[in-house]
Amino acid sequence: MTDINLDQMRQDIDNIDEKLTDLFKERMEKSLEIAKYKKGHKVPVFSDKREKEILHKVSEQIGEPFDGYARLLFNTIFDASRSCQNNYMAKRSDLADRIEEALKETPNLFPKKAVVACQGVAGSYSQAACEKLFEVPSIMYFNSFEGVFNAVEKGLCQYGILPIENSSYGSVGAVYDLMQNYNFHIAKGIRLRISHNLMAKPGTALSDVKEIFSHEQALGQCGDFLKELKDVKVTVVENTAIAAKMVAESDREDVAAICSKECADLYGLDVLKKQIQLSDNNYTRFICISKKMEIYPGSNKISLILSLPHTPRSLYLAISKFAALGINLTKLESRPIPGSDFEFMFYFDLDASVYSPELINLLSEMESQPETFVFLGCYTEVI
Ligand SMILES: O=C(O)C(=O)C[C@]1(C(=O)O)C=C[C@@H](O)C=C1
Incomplete structure (x- = not known):
């Protein structure tokens, strides 16, 4: 019935x-x-x-x-x-022409060899990401993320590797903020499984440790482990491998570093405690940046930067444009525009490809708006 x-x-x-x-x-x-x-x-x-x-x-x-x-x-x-x-x-924009040129000029295969900028020193996670992307990279190390952007913009290095997001600790704000100041493109992405260890010089016991050095992100990813330790000072340094090097070169017997296992061999350190990150599924996403736009076959991810007017529904209207084309928005990051009155720059990652004419029309339309619009690239993310 x-x-x-x-x-x-x-x-x-x-x-x-x-x-x-x-x-x-x-x-x-x-x-x-x-x-x-x-x-x-x-x-x-x-x-x-x-x-x-x-x-x-x-x-x-x-x-x-x-x-x-x-x-x-x-x-x-x-x-x-x-x-x-x-x-x-939609009017055909300058961007549509630049994308077409990049599609024509980019070789079918991603290069095996290149001069690549990484932040930190040998043993950094950026190095691991770089070696997964390039078979034989010549790596140049820079103290800061800014150094990496600079090296690529000035043509000193063909590519640069930068971490942008961790699965448990979130976005690397410093890298997003620098994106506003440099001309670059994203040629590839890579997702790296990260496992942190507490390392010290041979002979140091866990109970001897009075100060731990590491990068802010790594310290955040090991928050639970650090909370358990009593009377231990935590000191932020630029990079996990820099922390390992500092500990190895220090005269002190009461210091330790949070870094990758590879650093143990490189700097002669012992592992005091393995896998101290919050989750076993701890991943960091890196981008590989280039000066010229390069779009390799099969690219299916697009990254954009947009500033939006301070008017009601402006963010909704931008997102609805992607939704109307059935495009999946995989990440939306907002960062304050320095010196502005709570105005923001928005960073979009889309599951989309430049092979779609509707998308090219949409990008052309967005580029013609008076607000800031930057097409960062169309690329694949290696997992
Ligand atoms: O009335 C218009 O100007 C239209 O283009 C039609 C329409 C609609 O679909 O109703 C579409 C877009 C405008 O924002 C307002 C209304």
Whole structure:
């Protein structure tokens, strides 16, 4: 009995959907007609006033309890309508040409050899990421992340390796902040499993340790282990391998470093405690940056930087453009713009590829807006 009723009700829904679909198609065709007018008369796609008027009218007409749902539905309809109009009106941008050139000029295979900038000293996780990406890299080490960006921008190194995010401790804010100041592209990404160890000179016992050195991210990833230790000073240094080197070269017998196992062999240290990170599934994402845009075959990830106007719904409108094309947004990071009044730079990672003409139209449209828009690259992430 129940099943018969359900079948009947579903049949009713199907009939309603058929009418809705016809009406939706009719509405989208009208929207395209408007796009033709707008293109000819240089009228912008988005009209906040018109959308608000429609939402108000629809809410009044439908009343409670469905008015909230109706606004949700109509906002989605506007997203589709705007996306279709933008796609129709898109002008080919300088970015579209640069992407086409990069697709033509990038070789099919990622290089095996290159001069690569890494932060820190030998034994750093950046070195491990670099050696996973390149078979025979010539690594140049720089004290700071800024040194890596500089070396690539000035052409001193062909590529640079930078950590951007850890699965348990989050984004590397310093790298995101530097992205605003340098011209670079992302050519590849890599995800590295990270296992931290407490290391000291041979002869030092865990109970002797009075000071631990490491990078801020590594210390954060080992927070639970550090909380258990009593009367131990924790000191932040630029890099985990720098911490290992400092401990190895120190006259003190009461210091230790949190670093990778490879550092033990490199700097003659002993492991006091293995795997001290919060989770066994501890991964760090690195980017491999280049000066020129390089897009290797199969690239399926896109990174962008956007500044958005301080107006209601501006972030929603940007995200809805990706949603309307069915694009998965895999990361959204916001960082304050120095010196501004709580204005932010937004960093988007998308599951998308430059082989899609609709996406190229969308990127062209975004580039034509007055706000900052930077296409960082289209690449694959090695896992
Ligand atoms: O009225 C317009 O200007 C339209 O382009 C139509 C429409 C809509 O789909 O209703 C689309 C985009 C605008 O932001 C406002 C309304």
